[in-house]
Amino acid sequence: MDFSLTDEQNKLRQEVRDFLDQKLKSGAFQITSNGWIESFSQDFSREMSRKGWIGMTWPKEFGGQEGTYLDRAILMEEMLRYQAPIGYHFLSDRQVGPAIIHFGSKDQKETILPKIINAEVSFALGFSEPDAGSDLVSVRTSATEEGDHYIINGQKVWTTGAHRADYIWTLVRTDPNAAKKHKGLSEFIIDLKSPGVTVRPIINMAGVHSFNEVFFDNVKVPKENMVGEKNRGFYQIMAQMDYERAGLERLMQNYPLFEYLVEYVKKEKRNGEPMCKDPKVRNTLAQLEIEYQIGRLFCYQVAWTLTQGRLPNYEAALCKAYCTQFEKRLSDAATRILGLYGQLMPGSKWAPFQGDAASSYLWSVSYTLQGGTVEVLKNIIAMRGLGLPLG
Ligand SMILES: Cc1cc2nc3c(=O)[nH]c(=O)nc-3n(C[C@H](O)[C@H](O)[C@H](O)COP(=O)(O)OP(=O)(O)OC[C@H]3O[C@@H](n4cnc5c(N)ncnc54)[C@H](O)[C@@H]3O)c2cc1C
The missing domain is CATH 2.40.110.10 (Butyryl-CoA Dehydrogenase, subunit A, domain 2)
Known part of the structure; x- marks a missing residue:
């Protein structure tokens, strides 16, 4: 079994990172947890469009690149790692476009798909x-x-x-x-x-x-x-929901928080001792790293299943249920490790990481609900994965 990406895929990742590094430096956006969904920039989406990064997996006849879902997963992973402002196009790209390609009329395909690809319309x-x-x-x-x-x-x-x-x-x-x-x-x-x-x-x-x-x-x-x-x-x-649940954003939307946390404990002291030497802190972060890597594999499994031309119904349910619960554990751990400072919201000058821990703690609840609650996803896993009868 070979989990490694191809040279082309590694090149794509580097190209996306270079693009985002340059945008970040130019002040086009800031890295804050949940920034990807809160920030809505048609200009940024237009730049992504010029790179061919909207409609990446769509057929060429509809203006797409016919890239694989693994390519798209790499693109999304980097966009979310940087919290790039993709709110303008991301629902249209992920769900609306593919649904029109599958079910839309000739006229809808001709009029709407080019507008999505060119970041001229938002859904x-x-x-x-x-x-x-x-x-x-x-x-x-x-x-x-x-x-x-x-x-x-x-x-x-x-x-x-x-x-x-x-x-x-x-x-x-x-x-x-x-x-x-x-x-x-x-x-x-x-x-x-x-x-x-x-x-x-x-x-x-x-x-x-x-x-x-x-x-x-x-x-x-x-x-x-x-x-x-x-x-x-x-x-x-029902077919469209599988595309929604397949998105890598489920795991990566709070990734900056994890990175901040690791850097924070390396620098900060508590009771005169470096926090990174505290066995409880180390244990918690190591456990989160294990869970993050598991979640990442689930995400890539979903992208791979889509690349094979199958709808990842069971796999997407498993991935979303796991990853959104991971986000809750991550933000819970962050607020605990930061102590009372972890409860300070964005805007407070004393809040570490611009209040991302507290804000993520509050946001993370909703991720386990939107696009199918964890309980509903567990029903899918029980039926489609384990063959249990309808509850
Ligand atoms: C941040 C966020 C963004 C959203 N964005 C959108 C959007 O853009 N467009 C949109 O249409 N909707 C959106 N939603 C709505 C979302 O899809 C619904 O919240 C979700 O489907 C759950 O529906 P509900 O809120 O009515 O809860 P309910 O369905 O009433 O569920 C209430 C509780 O009962 C449990 N439950 C329900 N049925 C079962 C069952 N059969 N077995 C076991 N437990 C069950 C649920 O798990 C939950 O805990 C968004 C939600 C959130 C939180």
């Missing part, structure tokens, strides 16, 4: 509703056919980035009388500037405006904005 994902999260089949937002368009009414919630995106990719009910709830759902692309759309901020417990409520009040949407087949939306989403 939010509107699946969850107040009464439909894990149980997505309970979606109630409705689309009623009227002439050459649909009328949308309802509400989405926890919609990341809807306050900055141009469009929302959403799941709505097109057949309220379907015998089975999951058979009455369809996917639509909705312009967030349409009359009748209201985006209302939700501030998360880390004090950040990252997600929103989105309300639809008689919003008129052209019929051609439906993606794929009417009433097949749920099946389409």
Whole structure:
């Protein structure tokens, strides 16, 4: 078994690092935990586009590079290690584009895919509703056919980035009388500037405006904005979720915190002794290193499975469940090692690493929920991995 990367892949990693080192020096962004999702820069995304790093795995006929998912994993690993501001394009690149390639109409492929590749358009994902999260089949937002368009009414919630995106990719009910709830759902692309759309901020417990409520009040949407087949939306989403769960960001989003922590204990003293000599501190960091390396292997296994042309359903569930729980353990360990200073939030002059430990502690909870909660992922692992019956 050979785990090593090819010369080409190592070259790609170096090229990405050189690019990011140069951007970092120019002040284009700063390395802070969660920076990759909080920072939204169309200019930065345009530069990535010019490098061919948006749509990297897409077929050439749709403007992609036909790179492998391992190439994309290398790219993402470096972007997240540097916390580069990829919020503008990253959902479109990872999920929206591949979904249009699989299920979209000829017109959607011709008009939307080039805009994603060129960083000219940004998407939010509107699946969850107040009464439909894990149980997505309970979606109630409705689309009623009227002439050459649909009328949308309802509400989405926890919609990341809807306050900055141009469009929302959403799941709505097109057949309220379907015998089975999951058979009455369809996917639509909705312009967030349409009359009748209201985006209302939700501030998360880390004090950040990252997600929103989105309300639809008689919003008129052209019929051609439906993606794929009417009433097949749920099946389409299930395939798309595997791409979402496959992302390496699950493990790497708090990596800077780990690096800061290791450097911190090398320099700082507690009770007159270097912290790095404290057996408890050493033990904790070594344990985190073991877990980090395990998580990294899971991430590469998912990328490899995708590269083989298989959907990593079980592997992605395992990877996301493990890695997001690792992030919780990492930020928990950071706040413990830093003592009371670890509780200081960004903005405090006494906070080590600009308050990243406290901020990550608060953010890490949400990672175990978004894109499928750990409990739901464990259900997938039990059924698809262990062959246990539905619980
Ligand atoms: C930071 C963040 C960003 C998000 N961004 C988006 C976004 O951009 N777009 C979007 O559509 N949604 C987004 N979400 C919503 C996310 O997808 C949902 O929070 C998630 O699917 C869980 O749904 P819920 O919150 O309704 O919780 P529920 O589904 O109500 O779950 C509540 C609890 O019950 C448990 N549970 C539920 N069902 C089962 C079961 N069958 N077996 C065992 N336990 C179960 C869950 O694990 C959880 O602990 C985001 C969430 C977060 C935290």
